[in-house]
Amino acid sequence: MNSRSIIEVHNLTKIYHIGKKSRDLRYTIGNIITSKNKSYEKLLALDDISFNVNEGEVFGIIGPNGSGKSTLLKILSRITYPTSGRAILRGRISSLLEVGTGFHHELTGRENIFLNGSILGMSKKEIKSKFDEIVDFSGIEKFIDTAVKHYSSGMYVRLAFSVAAHLEPEILLVDEVLSVGDMNFRKKSMGKMNEVASSGRTVVLVSHNLGIINNLCQNGIYLHNGRIIKSGLINSVVEAYQNSYKPDISLSISKKSKYIEVKEIKILSQTGGGSNIISCGDNVKIDIEFNTLVKIKNLLVKIIVRDHNKQTIFSCNNKFYDSIFKEVPKQGTIRCQIPKLPLNTGEYSIDLFFEENRKEIFKVSEAVRFEVFAGSYYSTSIMPYHDRIFLVDHKWSIE
Numbered sequence: 001m002n003s004r005s006i007i008e009v010h011n012l013t014k015i016y017h018i019g020k021k022s023r024d025l026r027y028t029i030g031n032i033i034t035s036k037n038k039s040y041e042k043l044l045a046l047d048d049i050s051f052n053v054n055e056g057e058v059f060g061i062i063g064p065n066g067s068g069k070s071t072l073l074k075i076l077s078r079i080t081y082p083t084s085g086r087a088i089l090r091g092r093i094s095s096l097l098e099v100g101t102g103f104h105h106e107l108t109g110r111e112n113i114f115l116n117g118s119i120l121g122m123s124k125k126e127i128k129s130k131f132d133e134i135v136d137f138s139g140i141e142k143f144i145d146t147a148v149k150h151y152s153s154g155m156y157v158r159l160a161f162s163v164a165a166h167l168e169p170e171i172l173l174v175d176e177v178l179s180v181g182d183m184n185f186r187k188k189s190m191g192k193m194n195e196v197a198s199s200g201r202t203v204v205l206v207s208h209n210l211g212i213i214n215n216l217c218q219n220g221i222y223l224h225n226g227r228i229i230k231s232g233l234i235n236s237v238v239e240a241y242q243n244s245y246k247p248d249i250s251l252s253i254s255k256k257s258k259y260i261e262v263k264e265i266k267i268l269s270q271t272g273g274g275s276n277i278i279s280c281g282d283n284v285k286i287d288i289e290f291n292t293l294v295k296i297k298n299l300l301v302k303i304i305v306r307d308h309n310k311q312t313i314f315s316c317n318n319k320f321y322d323s324i325f326k327e328v329p330k331q332g333t334i335r336c337q338i339p340k341l342p343l344n345t346g347e348y349s350i351d352l353f354f355e356e357n358r359k360e361i362f363k364v365s366e367a368v369r370f371e372v373f374a375g376s377y378y379s380t381s382i383m384p385y386h387d388r389i390f391l392v393d394h395k396w397s398i399e
């Protein structure tokens, strides 16, 4: 209880003024003619939020797209200012926000390391003493004298993270960057953040990867529409977020037919995170726990995956693989495995159907919902584009 607050956020509100979107051409032309085109819409990105971060802890910020996480980090790192309220930070800050901030494009990796160090108030000698470690960690020594504008986004993030983490800031602010690197680099960065925290410094981390958040953070907040829905111990914060994705349609209403009872449907990924929260490209298991109420033979199981508009995206059916379950135990778990989930980020739901000898014996729509978060589908540092619906594994060659 005697740990010191190194960050204090008091009633922070951020309003963006955005140009009103024209609804159609007539509206736009009408506006031009009547010169009413200077109308603005107010967007409340942060709505009166307050919290404290203790010195030496890793503090997690989670929440859906557009909930205000990046806006909050930008205010903490003084890139943007709040409309009202204030944030007090008692220490030297280094931040790793989205790719593109912090580095000077025309300068080389080497020059950027020195530039960032001097911004943090370090002497040339201090930076020199850290230089080899930074380059070594980033794994891009071959390109250290190349201008960073020629770097791939993966190389860029590797160096930026390495600089931010090694230059001994007292407060390290990190936005989502861990989802960019490959598995190895992600592991290394997680280790580094732990190390930064255990040496008494403070880390504030924004991520969609709840597994990482759960592993690294002690406390945190869950934001939704710019408000804090839950704050406190990270387990309870992550749990609150996960619970918000539980299906609205309770499975218990229609989980039972005359033939079979479905007790639970779990969607699990092998890469951590909780049930029903997975990343693009994860190996996914759908587990359906059941009890039969009568003797069932030749069970066909069909799963339909729909997007948030209820559009059918794909279906899985044991018939496709000629593996209709001839024998069905009195109770058990039906498992459907999907290697390398080809879905992009978004919210999805599942309809579940059972048939016995072509007769429908159980059916439930939106039996369960799940959220797909950003992930390294291509197993490289390149992330999928957000606006692609489907991801497809592929190879390239040239002869």
Ligand SMILES: Nc1ncnc2c1ncn2[C@@H]1O[C@H](COP(=O)(O)OP(=O)(O)OP(=O)(O)O)[C@@H](O)[C@H]1O
Binding pocket: 016, 017, 018, 043, 044, 045, 063, 064, 065, 066, 067, 068, 069, 070, 071, 072
């Ligand atoms: N510079 C800006 N001008 C106008 N609106 C903005 C600006 N930056 C963010 N917003 C809006 O503020 C809200 C919060 O955005 P923010 O980027 O903080 O969300 P986020 O939680 O980081 O989302 P994501 O998970 O997608 O990164 C969104 O509605 C966004 O469109």
Ligand SMILES: [Mg+2]
Binding pocket: 069, 070, 071
């Ligand atoms: Mg963001």
